[in-house]
Amino acid sequence: MATAYEVVLYGASGYTGKLTAWKLAERGIPFIAAGRNKERLAEEMAKVPELAGHDYQCVALEHETGALTELFKGKKAVINIVGPFMQLGRPVVEASLAAGCHYFDTTGETDWMSLLKRTYGPSFAAKDLALCPANSYMWTEGNLAAEIALQTPGIDTLDMLYLGDSEVSVASTMSFLRMCTQPQFYLRNNELVQWPWATSYQVRVPGEHVLLNALPWSGGGEPIWYEDDPRVRNCQTLVSFRNQERFNGVVGLLKKFEQECRQLDAARQEEVTNEWGKAVTQVEPARENPDVNRCTLSCQGRGNTNSVSVVLRGNSPYAQTGVLGAEAVRRVLRGQLHATGFVSPSQAFGARNLVAALAEEGYLAYEVKHV
Ligand SMILES: NC(=O)c1ccc[n+]([C@@H]2O[C@H](COP(=O)([O-])OP(=O)(O)OC[C@H]3O[C@@H](n4cnc5c(N)ncnc54)[C@H](OP(=O)(O)O)[C@@H]3O)[C@@H](O)[C@H]2O)c1
Incomplete structure (x- = not known):
C-alpha cells in the first residue's frame, strides 16, 4: 500500500x-x-x-x-x-x-x-x-537554557551567550550576513532596544580563560520569544565563534556594510549580503565531528538578590x-x-x-x- x-x-x-x-x-x-x-x-x-x-x-x-x-x-x-x-x-x-x-x-x-x-x-x-x-540550534538552545533558568524563583533577567565552532553552509552565510545588517534588539525593562550597528563585544565563555569577540548576531531569538513573557524583564543574546580570525572577518564586513551599503535600498542590501555570503562560503561542509565541532551556551539568570547559571556544553549545532x-x-x-x-x-x-x-x-x- x-x-x-x-x-x-x-x-x-x-x-x-x-x-x-x-x-x-x-x-x-x-x-x-x-x-x-x-x-x-x-x-x-x-x-x-x-x-x-x-x-x-x-x-x-x-x-x-x-x-x-x-x-x-x-x-x-x-x-x-x-x-x-x-x-x-x-x-x-x-x-x-x-x-x-x-x-x-x-x-x-x-x-x-x-x-x-x-x-x-x-x-x-x-x-x-x-x-x-x-x-x-540558534535559537532553541537559548530557549531551553532560559526555561531551566526561569525555574528558579525571582529570575527575570537572562544574559545569553552562544559559542560555536562549526563550518557554516552557503545559505547560513547569506542568512547571517543579512540578519547582522538588519536592526537587532535586546530586551531591557520589557522594551526592545536596538543594538548599535557593526559593534562587537568582548565576552568570557564559562570555563575558559581567553576573552572572545562576540556580536548580537541579529539579536538572538530569545528577546522575541520572551518579549511578552511576564516572567522576563531583560534578555540579551550574543554569539561568538571559536575561529576568531574568521569571526573578526565578519565584523570587518559589517563595518564595510555601514560605510558603503547602509544608504542602499532594502532590496539592494539583500543582494549585497547574498553576494558577499556566496563569496565567503562556496563549499558545503562535511558532517560535524563532535570531537572538533563543540559548542557552549551560557545563560546567566538574575533576580533582585539571586542568580542562576545554566550552561549547555554540546557539539554539532x-x-x-x-x-x-x-x-x-x-x-x-x-x-x-x-x-x-x-x-x-x-x-x-x-x-x-x-x-x-x-x-x-x-x-x-x-x-x-x-x-
Ligand atoms: N538557526 C540555526 O541554528 C540554523 C541551523 C541550520 C540552518 N539554518 C538556516 O537554514 C537555512 C538553510 O541552511 P542549509 O544549511 O540547509 O543551507 P544550504 O546547504 O545552502 O541549502 C539551502 C537549501 O535551500 C534551497 N533553496 C535555496 N534557494 C531556493 C529557492 N529559491 N527556491 C527553493 N529552494 C531554494 C536549496 O535548494 P537547492 O539544493 O535546489 O539549491 C537547499 O535545499 C539557512 O537560512 C540557514 O541559516 C539555521
Whole structure:
C-alpha cells in the first residue's frame, strides 16, 4: 500500500536538509523530500546513508504558494529549511496555513520571527496550528537554557551567550550576513532596544580563560520569544565563534556594510549580503565531528538578590538542528504538541523534553549552578 506521507521536508537537498533527513530516518518517520530540482534532491538524498531502505519520496515543485499548498494538503507538518527566510519564507508559511499544516523552520533571522509572530501568528492560532520558527540550534538552545533558568524563583533577567565552532553552509552565510545588517534588539525593562550597528563585544565563555569577540548576531531569538513573557524583564543574546580570525572577518564586513551599503535600498542590501555570503562560503561542509565541532551556551539568570547559571556544553549545532526538526514532527505525530499559534520550541514541546532528546544522542549535557 502506498504511504500516506504526513511530513514534508522542504529544502531537503541542502546541508541542514540532509541532516534532518538522517534524523527523520532514525526515528522511522516517512517523509516527502521537497525542493526545486528533482535530480538534485535524489542525488543529495543518496548521500545520506541512514536513508537506505527508508520510506521517502522526492518531489520537485515551484517555489510558489499555490504549488506548495497543493503539496502540503493532507500532510500534518512542514519543516522548512529554505533560507534566507526573509527572502524566501513567505510562500512556505502561507501554504502551510492554507493547507492546515504545523510549521517549523530553522531560521536564525529575528526579523523573520517578528514578522511571523505579528502577521501569521493569530491565523495559525485560529486554526490550532503551531507556527514555530528557529526550531534550530540558534535559537532553541537559548530557549531551553532560559526555561531551566526561569525555574528558579525571582529570575527575570537572562544574559545569553552562544559559542560555536562549526563550518557554516552557503545559505547560513547569506542568512547571517543579512540578519547582522538588519536592526537587532535586546530586551531591557520589557522594551526592545536596538543594538548599535557593526559593534562587537568582548565576552568570557564559562570555563575558559581567553576573552572572545562576540556580536548580537541579529539579536538572538530569545528577546522575541520572551518579549511578552511576564516572567522576563531583560534578555540579551550574543554569539561568538571559536575561529576568531574568521569571526573578526565578519565584523570587518559589517563595518564595510555601514560605510558603503547602509544608504542602499532594502532590496539592494539583500543582494549585497547574498553576494558577499556566496563569496565567503562556496563549499558545503562535511558532517560535524563532535570531537572538533563543540559548542557552549551560557545563560546567566538574575533576580533582585539571586542568580542562576545554566550552561549547555554540546557539539554539532547543525546536527542538533536536524534532531530538533525530526523530534518536532515525531511529537506532532504522537499527539504531543503542547501549544499552537506562534510558539517557541519549549512552548510547543517542553524544554526538558527537548533537552532530553538532544542529550540522549550525545549532543549536549547541562549544568545548573545557583551562584
Ligand atoms: N538557526 C540555526 O541554528 C540554523 C541551523 C541550520 C540552518 N539554518 C538556516 O537554514 C537555512 C538553510 O541552511 P542549509 O544549511 O540547509 O543551507 P544550504 O546547504 O545552502 O541549502 C539551502 C537549501 O535551500 C534551497 N533553496 C535555496 N534557494 C531556493 C529557492 N529559491 N527556491 C527553493 N529552494 C531554494 C536549496 O535548494 P537547492 O539544493 O535546489 O539549491 C537547499 O535545499 C539557512 O537560512 C540557514 O541559516 C539555521
